[in-house]
Amino acid sequence: MQTVTEPLNATTYEAGTRPPVRIVHLGLGAFHRAHQAWYTQRAGDGWGIAAFTGRSPDAAEVLAAQDGLYTLVVRGPDGDSHEVITSVVAAHDGADLAALAALVAQAEVAVVTLTVTEAGYKLRPGNAELDVDDPQVAADIEALRAHYAKDFTVGHALGGKVRSATARLVVGLAARRAADGWPIAVVSCDNLPGNGAAAKASVLGFASAVDPLLAKWIVDNVSFVDSSIDRITPRTTDEDKLAVAEATGYADASPVVTEPFASWVLAGDFPGGRPAWESAGAVFVDDLEAFERRKLWLLNGAHSLMAYAGALRGHGTISAALADPVVSGWVEDFWDAAANHLTDPELDVPGYRAALRDRFANPRIAHYLSQIGMDGTLKLAARAVPVFLAERRAGRDGVAALRPIAAWMDRVTEQVSAGEHVQDPAGPRIAIAAGTDDQTPALLALVDQQLASELDVVAALKALRGTFKN
Ligand SMILES: NC(=O)c1ccc[n+]([C@@H]2O[C@H](COP(=O)([O-])OP(=O)(O)OC[C@H]3O[C@@H](n4cnc5c(N)ncnc54)[C@H](O)[C@@H]3O)[C@@H](O)[C@H]2O)c1
Numbered sequence: 440m441q442t443v444t445e446p447l448n449a450t451t452y453e454a455g456t457r458p459p460v461r462i463v464h465l466g467l468g469a470f471h472r473a474h475q476a477w478y479t480q481r482a483g484d485g486w487g488i489a490a491f492t493g494r495s496p497d498a499a500e501v502l503a504a505q506d507g508l509y510t511l512v513v514r515g516p517d518g519d520s521h522e523v524i525t526s527v528v529a530a531h532d533g534a535d536l537a538a539l540a541a542l543v544a545q546a547e548v549a550v551v552t553l554t555v556t557e558a559g560y561k562l563r564p565g566n567a568e569l570d571v572d573d574p575q576v577a578a579d580i581e582a583l584r585a586h587y588a589k590d591f592t593v594g595h596a597l598g599g600k601v602r603s604a605t606a607r608l609v610v611g612l613a614a615r616r617a618a619d620g621w622p623i624a625v626v627s628c629d630n631l632p633g634n635g636a637a638a639k640a641s642v643l644g645f646a647s648a649v650d651p652l653l654a655k656w657i658v659d660n661v662s663f664v665d666s667s668i669d670r671i672t673p674r675t676t677d678e679d680k681l682a683v684a685e686a687t688g689y690a691d692a693s694p695v696v697t698e699p700f701a702s703w704v705l706a707g708d709f710p711g712g713r714p715a716w717e718s719a720g721a722v723f724v725d726d727l728e729a730f731e732r733r734k735l736w737l738l739n740g741a742h743s744l745m746a747y748a749g750a751l752r753g754h755g756t757i758s759a760a761l762a763d764p765v766v767s768g769w770v771e772d773f774w775d776a777a778a779n780h781l782t783d784p785e786l787d788v789p790g791y792r793a794a795l796r797d798r799f800a801n802p803r804i805a806h807y808l809s810q811i812g813m814d815g816t817l818k819l820a821a822r823a824v825p826v827f828l829a830e831r832r833a834g835r836d837g838v839a840a841l842r843p844i845a846a847w848m849d850r851v852t853e854q855v856s857a858g859e860h861v862q863d864p865a866g867p868r869i870a871i872a873a874g875t876d877d878q879t880p881a882l883l884a885l886v887d888q889q890l891a892s893e894l895d896v897v898a899a900l901k902a903l904r905g906t907f908k909n
């Protein structure tokens with residue numbers, strides 16, 4: 440066991456020459472630090488990251504005090520390995536729009552990456568259009584319009600008034616256009632189908648509400664890259680921090696724990712260049728859709744199924760849920776349904792499933808079902824509904840793909856009855872739907888409006904409900 444003697448920072452740790460900022464990241468969470476920052480460090484070709492938090496300054500304050508340094512704990516079934524990540528060279532409060540605008544305006548900055556959660560894009564169902572009826576979106580548009588004619592390019596006047604991540608990005612892009620207008624790439628790293636197009640829809644929704652010429656400049660100069668991102672990264676616990684201190688001798692206030700597996704598949708242009716992420720294992724393809732479906736359906740779909748069905752059966756983590764043979768049977772059924780529509784041999788679905796079983800079973804990764812279960816209305820629309828629709832188009836009943844939705848209904852109903860908060864952009868509407876006489880169609884409408892009007896689907900869900908605890 441090591442004796443803790445020092446805090447982790449650039450004085451105590453020899454980080455070498457830090458690279459200049461060439462990437463701006465929005466959403467300074469655990470995943471960015473386990474994934475994009477790790478790939479960028481391994482690429483080793485001189486790209487530094489300036490990262491901004493999403494909703495509160497806390498993560499930036501902690502990381503800035505460590506000069507951006509943190510320990511990445513790679514937690515395999517048999518033990519941990521530790522690596523200090525040095526590619527994040529600056530950490531900022533996401534509300535600091537002056538810093539954001541100044542950085543995005545710089546010619547050397549060629550890439551913006553995003554991990555702002557599915558809910559962070561503020562899109563209407565279908566992910567093709569900004570939800571301008573959302574109160575935060577409406578307030579952000581008002582704030583952007585009020586300041587656009589004044590000092591918009593430097594962002595000073597906006598401060599914390601603009602809260603949506605993509606509205607903030609629009610402030611940065613406006614500053615870049617005003618500076619000289621060099622093209623740039625925006626890479627979404629969130630678990631959304633067509634995440635590049637979703638990011639574009641969200642950014643253009645804000646930009647066009649402010650200035651159609653700005654929107655046109657974005658269309659002409661900003662490349663929205665699709666990416667399928669994968670590395671299971673649970674929230675860091677206090678025990679993790681203690682274990683890092685014991686193992687490394689550094690008192691790191693902000694380590695990140697992740698699994699050994701990592702994957703990043705990207706499709707799109709990088710007009711201003713990019714790190715050689717391929718040298719770190721990233722894969723560049725022309726069309727991402729099949730890879731994205733494989734990941735969103737098999738990994739994330741199974742995650743959501745376990746998050747709700749596992750919680751109903753009294754489990755707390757993915758590894759515990761998977762160890763329950765009833766739950767793992769439902770996961771296999773769901774995978775069989777999804778696999779019917781993932782037929783390209785290049786996808787190697789049997790191998791991918793086998794690897795997922797091992798990854799999910801890793802008992803040393805405590806991935807809490809409560810974290811995965813958040814924002815269920817958005818996640819189920821991307822992870823379960825498309826599998827159900829594909830099964831139905833093929834003439835089958837698709838029950839295995841309705842199970843995650845039925846489990847979500849039972850779980851949120853249980854939470855509402857217990858007076859617990861349901862973390863979801865539709866949270867208040869979930870509470871109302873759970874209180875109606877005919878809950879099932881009311882809840883289903885929050886996931887998919889069209890399906891809620893189909894009597895056979897509602898009947899199939901009703902038949903599944905109440906079956907999870909047996
Ligand atoms: N954790 C994983 O295993 C994993 C794997 C693949 C993809 N992802 C993607 O990354 C996202 C973030 O995961 P994480 O583990 O870093 O979570 P996290 O809670 O550690 O960090 C999330 C970051 O996004 C910000 N954020 C949260 N809600 C937001 C909102 N509505 N608008 C703007 N910013 C918001 C937070 O402030 C924080 O900076 C996920 O939602 C997912 O889309 C995560």
Ligand SMILES: O=P(O)(O)OC[C@@H](O)[C@@H](O)[C@H](O)[C@H](O)CO
Pocket residue numbers: 557630668669670671672738739742743810811
């Ligand atoms: O990150 P979310 O909230 O979109 O989804 C929760 C998990 O399913 C997800 O984080 C997976 O662990 C991840 O996608 C694995 O790469």
